[in-house]
Each structure stands twice: as C-alpha cells, then as structure tokens.
Amino acid sequence: SENHPLWTEIDRVTLEQLHYAKLGVGEGGWDIFAEEGEMRMYKREQEIDGRVVDPLKAVHTVKGVTGHEMCHYFFNPDVRMEWETTLEQMTILESVSEDTLVFLQIHKRVWPAAQRDALFWSHIRSVPDARDSDGPRTWIVCNHSTDHDKAPECKNGKYIRVDLTVCMVCQTIVEPPKNGAEVTRDNLTCKVTYCSEINPGGWAPAAALRAVYKREYPKFLKKFTHYVYEQCKNKPILF
Numbered sequence: 001s002e003n004h005p006l007w008t009e010i011d012r013v014t015l016e017q018l019h020y021a022k023l024g025v026g027e028g029g030w031d032i033f034a035e036e037g038e039m040r041m042y043k044r045e046q047e048i049d050g051r052v053v054d055p056l057k058a059v060h061t062v063k064g065v066t067g068h069e070m071c072h073y074f075f076n077p078d079v080r081m082e083w084e085t086t087l088e089q090m091t092i093l094e095s096v097s098e099d100t101l102v103f104l105q106i107h108k109r110v111w112p113a114a115q116r117d118a119l120f121w122s123h124i125r126s127v128p129d130a131r132d133s134d135g136p137r138t139w140i141v142c143n144h145s146t147d148h149d150k151a152p153e154c155k156n157g158k159y160i161r162v163d164l165t166v167c168m169v170c171q172t173i174v175e176p177p178k179n180g181a182e183v184t185r186d187n188l189t190c191k192v193t194y195c196s197e198i199n200p201g202g203w204a205p206a207a208a209l210r211a212v213y214k215r216e217y218p219k220f221l222k223k224f225t226h227y228v229y230e231q232c233k234n235k236p237i238l239f
C-alpha cells in the first residue's frame with residue numbers, strides 16, 4: 001500500500017500519534033476524570049468555534065494479553081459490533097491493504113445533538129524497537145478522518161460528519177517465567193494508551209457532549225479490553 005494516495009498521510013499521522021501517545025500526562029493541563037482499577041482517563045477541556053473537542057488520553061494495564069492481540073481486535077472490522085455499543089452501522093468503503101481499511105460508521109444519536117457519522121482510514125502496524133530481541137512489543141492502530149468518493153456527501157446526507165483522530169497504542173511486557181519455562185498468559189501484561197480527538201462537526205450542546213464523553217469513554221475502554229481478554233484467554237498467544 002506504499003503507493004496508495006493516502007499512504008503519505010497514513011504514515012505521517014500514525015507516527016505523530018505514536019509520539020503523542022508516548023507523552024505523559026504530567027504536563028500540558030490534563031485533568032483526570034475517571035479512574036477504575038488500572039484504568040485512568042484524562043481530558044483537556046478545549047473548544048474550537050464554540051464546539052467541544054476535548055482531547056482524551058486513557059491509560060490502562062491489562063494482564064494476560066499482548067499488544068498485538070489488543071490492536072488486532074481493535075482493528076478487526078468483523079468483531080467491532082461485539083464491543084462498540086455506540087455504533088448503528090459500519091461499512092468498509094475500501095480495503096487499501098491488509099493493514100489499512102477505510103470505514104464509514106454511523107453512530108447512535110446522542111440527544112439532543114443531531115446524529116453523526118464518521119469516515120476514516122484505519123491503519124495497524126507494529127513498531128520496531130531495537131531493544132525488542134524477540135519481536136516487536138509495541139503495536140498501534142490509528143484512525144483518522146478522511147474524504148472518500150464512495151461516501152455520501154455530508155451535505156445532502158442525513159448525518160453530521162465528525163472529524164476524528166484516534167490511536168490505540170499497546171505495549172507487551174513479558175515477565176520471563178522461572179527456570180526457562182514456556183511463557184504463559186500469566187507472564188503477559190499489556191500497557192494500553194488510547195488517545196482520541198473528536199470534533200463533533202457541527203453544533204452539539206457542550207454540557208450534553210461532555211456528559212456523554214464522561215459516561216461513554218470509560219464504558220468503551222472497559223468493555224473493549226475485557227472483550228479482548230475473554231477472546232484470547234483460551235487461545236495460543238499472538239506475540
């Protein structure tokens with residue numbers, strides 16, 4: 001897919017999001033708004049043209065799965081409706097390559113705002129790291145809004161189109177078992193960093209939107225990570 005017209009942007013945005021995900025939440029005005037077990041969610045209150053576009057950064061630690069497995073399930077369209085509860089419809093408009101798809105998603109209406117759709121490319125890749133002696137430990141999925149000639153013009157379409165950039169960055173930590181025994185899922189920990197910036201694309205009441213984000217993001221990350229744990233627990237480890 002290196003010669004696809006989107007490739008330059010996909011590569012640039014994916015690497016930018018990888019860097020952004022690695023930045024801590026120590027500086028830069030992040031407020032913690034949810035904390036459940038190992039999951040911590042931060043946001044920055046930001047409005048553009050009077051619209052709430054609060055950047056979100058979530059960190060989570062999940063035992064028993066690898067970063068590859070977590071990103072695989074986040075990227076995989078076949079299972080999305082299993083864990084994404086705010087979706088009404090999902091269509092693949094283009095399969096750019098094995099690791100890059102273009103989605104059109106219609107999200108459930110968030111009263112009193114008008115219903116939204118999202119048109120974005122989704123790209124998955126492993127992040128090579130010289131220190132990883134036995135294969136890449138970090139994987140990323142990046143979702144970024146794009147235009148596409150197969151998508152309905154949002155003008156005469158029923159939905160307001162959101163503008164989004166999302167990344168799911170997952171790092172595998174293997175705690176080597178005693179006396180050279182084989183690695184089992186008990187030796188695995190996955191460090192998850194999820195970042196999202198969603199511009200609602202049109203008027204949406206700030207208070208209502210912030211209430212929805214406060215409710216939906218923790219629910220989404222808990223449901224998704226639990227789903228992956230359940231899917232993987234009786235399967236061979238995918239490093």
Ligand SMILES: O=S(=O)(CCO)c1ccc(-c2ccc(C3CCCC3)c([C@H]3C[C@H]3c3ccccn3)c2)cc1
Pocket residue numbers: 084086105107110113116118143162164166196198200204212213216217220
């Ligand atoms: O991580 S992903 O790429 C996973 C693939 O689906 C992702 C996540 C979330 C969204 C999204 C899109 C639109 C809205 C709103 C904005 C105004 C009205 C609808 C929301 C609000 C509803 C909030 C929300 C937050 C988290 C999870 C789900 N719902 C979220 C899109 C993509």
